[in-house]
Amino acid sequence: MKKITSLVLMLALALSVYAQDNKEAEGYKFTELKRLPATSVKSQDRAGTCWSWSTISFLETEMMRLGKDSVSLSPMFIVWHTYNEKADKYVRMHGKLNFGQGGASADVTWAIKNYGIVPLEVYKGLNYGEDVHVHGELDGILKAYLDVVVSNPNRKLSTAWKRGYDGVLDAYLGEIPEKFTYKGKEYTPMTFYKEATGLNMDDYISLTSFTHHPFYTQFALEVPDNWIGEMSYNIPLDELMDVLDKAIDKGYSFSWGSDVSERGFSRDGIAIVPTADIKDMSNAEITKWVALSKKEKDAQLYKFDKPGKEKEITQEMRQEAFDNYQTQDDHGMHVVGKAVDQAGNKYFVVKNSWGDYNKYHGYLYVSYPFLAYKTTSIMIHKDALPKDLKKKLGIK
Numbered sequence: 462m463k464k465i466t467s468l469v470l471m472l473a474l475a476l477s478v479y480a481q482d483n484k485e486a487e488g489y490k491f492t493e494l495k496r497l498p499a500t501s502v503k504s505q506d507r508a509g510t511c512w513s514w515s516t517i518s519f520l521e522t523e524m525m526r527l528g529k530d531s532v533s534l535s536p537m538f539i540v541w542h543t544y545n546e547k548a549d550k551y552v553r554m555h556g557k558l559n560f561g562q563g564g565a566s567a568d569v570t571w572a573i574k575n576y577g578i579v580p581l582e583v584y585k586g587l588n589y590g591e592d593v594h595v596h597g598e599l600d601g602i603l604k605a606y607l608d609v610v611v612s613n614p615n616r617k618l619s620t621a622w623k624r625g626y627d628g629v630l631d632a633y634l635g636e637i638p639e640k641f642t643y644k645g646k647e648y649t650p651m652t653f654y655k656e657a658t659g660l661n662m663d664d665y666i667s668l669t670s671f672t673h674h675p676f677y678t679q680f681a682l683e684v685p686d687n688w689i690g691e692m693s694y695n696i697p698l699d700e701l702m703d704v705l706d707k708a709i710d711k712g713y714s715f716s717w718g719s720d721v722s723e724r725g726f727s728r729d730g731i732a733i734v735p736t737a738d739i740k741d742m743s744n745a746e747i748t749k750w751v752a753l754s755k756k757e758k759d760a761q762l763y764k765f766d767k768p769g770k771e772k773e774i775t776q777e778m779r780q781e782a783f784d785n786y787q788t789q790d791d792h793g794m795h796v797v798g799k800a801v802d803q804a805g806n807k808y809f810v811v812k813n814s815w816g817d818y819n820k821y822h823g824y825l826y827v828s829y830p831f832l833a834y835k836t837t838s839i840m841i842h843k844d845a846l847p848k849d850l851k852k853k854l855g856i857k
Contacts (some may be wrong), residue, residue, distance in 0.1 A: 463595075469692060471509065472774050474856045475790065480595040487767060487803075488766060488767060489767065489802050489803075489826070490802060490803040491769060491800045491801070491802055491808065491826055492800060492801050492802075492803075493798055493799070493800045493810060494798070494799045494800055494801065495709055495710065495798050495799050496797055496798035496810055496826070497522055497523060497526070497709065497712060497714050497797045497798055498516060498525045498526075498531070498797075499522050499714070499795065499797050499812050500521045500531055500532075500533050501533070501750045502520075502812060502813070502814075502816060502822065502823030502824070503518075503533070503536075503548040503814055503816070504593070504594075504667070504814060504815060504816030505536075505594060505814045505815070506593035506594040506595060506816075507593065507594065507596070508535075508594040508595065508596035509561065509563055509596065509600075510536060510540055510562055510564070510594070510596070511560030511565060511792050511793040511794070511814050512563065512564040512568060512569070512686070512718075512793040513536035513537075513539045513540055513543075513564065513568070513569055514536045514566050514793070514814035515566070515716050515717070515793035515794050515812075515814055516566040516568075516569035516570070516716045516793065516795075516840060517534045517535075517536045517539065517569060518795040518812055518814070519566075519567070519714055519715065519716040519718075519795045519840065520534065520573075520658075520660060520793055521533065521534055522714045522795070522797065523660060523714075524658055524659060524660060524690070526712055526713070526714075527660070528658040528659070529657070529658060529659045531578055532657075532658075533580065533581040533582070534578050534579070534580060534581060535578065535579050535580060535581045535583065535584040535585070535586070536581075536586075537584060537585060537586020537587075537594075537634055538572075538576075538578060538579050538584045538586070538650070539568065539569050539572045539578075540586060540634065541586070541634050542572040542575075542576050542637075543568045543571075543572060544562055544603060544628075544630055545627060545630065546571075546572075546689075547560055548603070548623065548626050549623075550688065551611070552607060552610055552611055552618070552622075555611055556607070556608060556611040558688055559685040559688050560603075560604055560607065560685065560688075561600060561604070561686075561777055562596055562600050563685065563686035563790070564686055564688070564689075565684075565686050565687050565689065565691055565718065565790070565838070566665075566667065566691070566716045566718065566793065566833070566838070566840035567667065567687075567689050567691030567840075568689055568735030570662040570665050570840075571662075571673065571689060573660070573662050574653055574662040575664075576637075576650055576651070577650030577651035577652070577653055577654040577655075578650060578653060578654050578658065579641060579647065579648075579650050579653060579655075580605060580640060580643055583638060583641045583643065584635065584637070584638060585635075586634040586635060587634075587635075588631075588632065588633055588634055589632070589633045589662055598600055598633075599629075599633045599634075602629060603626070603629060603630075606625070606626055606629065607626070609720045610622045610626075611646065618642065637650070638650070641653075642842055643657070643660065646785045654725060663843070664842055664843055665840055665841070665842060665854065666694060666840070666841065666842075666843050666846075667682075667691055667692065667693040667694065667714055667838050667839065667840050668693060668694050668696060668701060668704070668838065668840075668841060669682055669693040669694070669695055669696075669836070669837065669838045669839070669841040670695065670696055670697060670698045670699075670700075670701045670776070670779065670836070671695060671779065671780055671783060672776060672777075672780045673780065673784070675695070676695055677694075677695070677696065677853055677854060678694075678695055679692040679693060679694055680692065680693065680695060681693070682790075682837065682838055684789065684790040684837060685790070686790050686853075687790075691838075693838050694854050694856075696850070696854075697776065698774070698776045698779060700834060700850065701833075701836075701839070702732055702829065702832075702833055704841075704845065704846055704847070704850070705796070705809075705832070705839065705841075706799070706829075707845075707847075708841060708845040709796070709797075709798060709799045709809070710799075711845060713841060713842055713844070713845035714795060714797045714798075715795075715796050715839050715840060715841040715845070716788055716793060716794075716795055716796075716839065716840040716841070717793065717794045717795065717796050717811065717832070717836065717839060718792075718793050718837040718838045718839070719790075719791065719792055719793075719794065719832070719836055719837060720782075720787070720789050720790070720791045720792075720835045720838065721790065721791045721792045721835075722789070722791055723831075723835065725831060726831070726835075728818070729768060729819055729820070730819040730820060730821040730824065730825040730826060731769055731825060731826055731827075731828075732811075732826070732827040732831040732832075733828045733830070734771045734772045734774065734827060734828065734830040734831050734834050735769060735770075735771060735772070736769075736770050736771060736772050737790060759809060768802045768803065768804040768806050771806070771828055771830040771831075772830055772834075773830070773833045774833040778834060779833070779834060781822050782834065782835075783837075788834075788835055788837065789837075790837045790838075793814075794811045794812065794813050794825075795811065795812040795813075796809045796811050796812075796827075796832075797811070797812050798809055800826055802826075806828060806829075807828070807829045808826040808827055808828050808829065809826070809827045809829070809832055810824060810826060811824060811826070811827050812824055813824045813825055843856050
């Protein structure tokens with residue numbers, strides 16, 4: 462009897478330990494409430510062109526929302542044209558313009574409106590002996606070329622500088638096709654945009670939320686990559702979050718510009734704003750905290766082992782982080798759905814452009830507080846906004 466009792470106790474203890482270990486290993490468990498259709502996850506590789514990949518992905522989903530076939534469009538077609546336009550502006554501004562690989566969603570809609578678009582299979586932008594996108598050399602050469610032009614060594618700009626510049630773009634990315642055949646039909650980039658996509662670039666607007674400009678007005682967001690001067694509608698944070706939350710329910714995805722330098726943005730596919738204020742700890746806890754190394758502190762604060770309490774984001778917190786350069790325009794992504802974790806916390810489902818790099822196969826789950834805190838701007842179809850807000854903003 463004693464042996465049986467001992468065995469029972471040992472089994473119970475083993476089950477208890479197993480249950481505890483299993484609970485600790487549980488991690489985040491997400492239940493998706495809605496996920497909108499999207500094309501396959503792509504990779505921007507070693508090129509700072511997330512703005513093009515994310516906005517193109519957004520427009521691909523828009524095509525499907527409008528009843529068109531699923532088509533992967535060419536981000537590098539957009540990159541060629543934006544590099545081309547940046548060169549003109551850089552020279553006209555005597556080099557006093559941000560020049561580099563970065564950009565914004567408006568670059569994509571501007572390029573498509575003016576030059577059209579082509580499928581990815583028609584123009585991949587890989588013409589320099591690489592299987593993946595690597596733009597360091599290209600970007601450096603283009604910048605050096607323009608700096609020579611701006612220095613004006615001939616005391617007058619030649620008629621050849623722009624042809625030479627475009628020649629570099631063609632050498633690296635490939636010449637832009639004037640015509641192409643897709644599914645048995647011949648198109649130009651512009652006719653493909655107008656006939657095949659069903660999209661109207663004038664339907665897409667930018668939203669943001671900052672207090673250094675009046676609400677319900679438009680302004681050009683003061684970030685380096687907004688070289689094109691995209692105008693954003695400025696609305697209060699609670700209204701912005703309400704629009705985005707309900708947009709997914711109505712079938713509208715959106716392109717998301719954000720800061721991803723926070724430790725709460727994990728490459729494991731989760732983005733949160735954990736509470737970690739020392740002032741909220743007891744004296745004993747503070748003593749223990751101070752004794753920890755930075756590595757140990759980071760490990761405790763950002764373990765991502767299970768859902769926990771997040772900071773409550775206010776309009777003032779957003780503004781302070783932006784004013785202090787703690788929120789910058791780091792990365793563009795595509796929001797395609799909504800989810801909750803096992804504790805009931807709400808998340809947006811986000812498609813990234815880093816390839817199949819995590820256990821969510823290139824997607825991530827971004828908490829509502831993170832998106833509220835770190836959003837720089839949003840591109841969305843104007844019809845995703847409620848009618849009263851559209852009227853207030855003067856959007857038809």
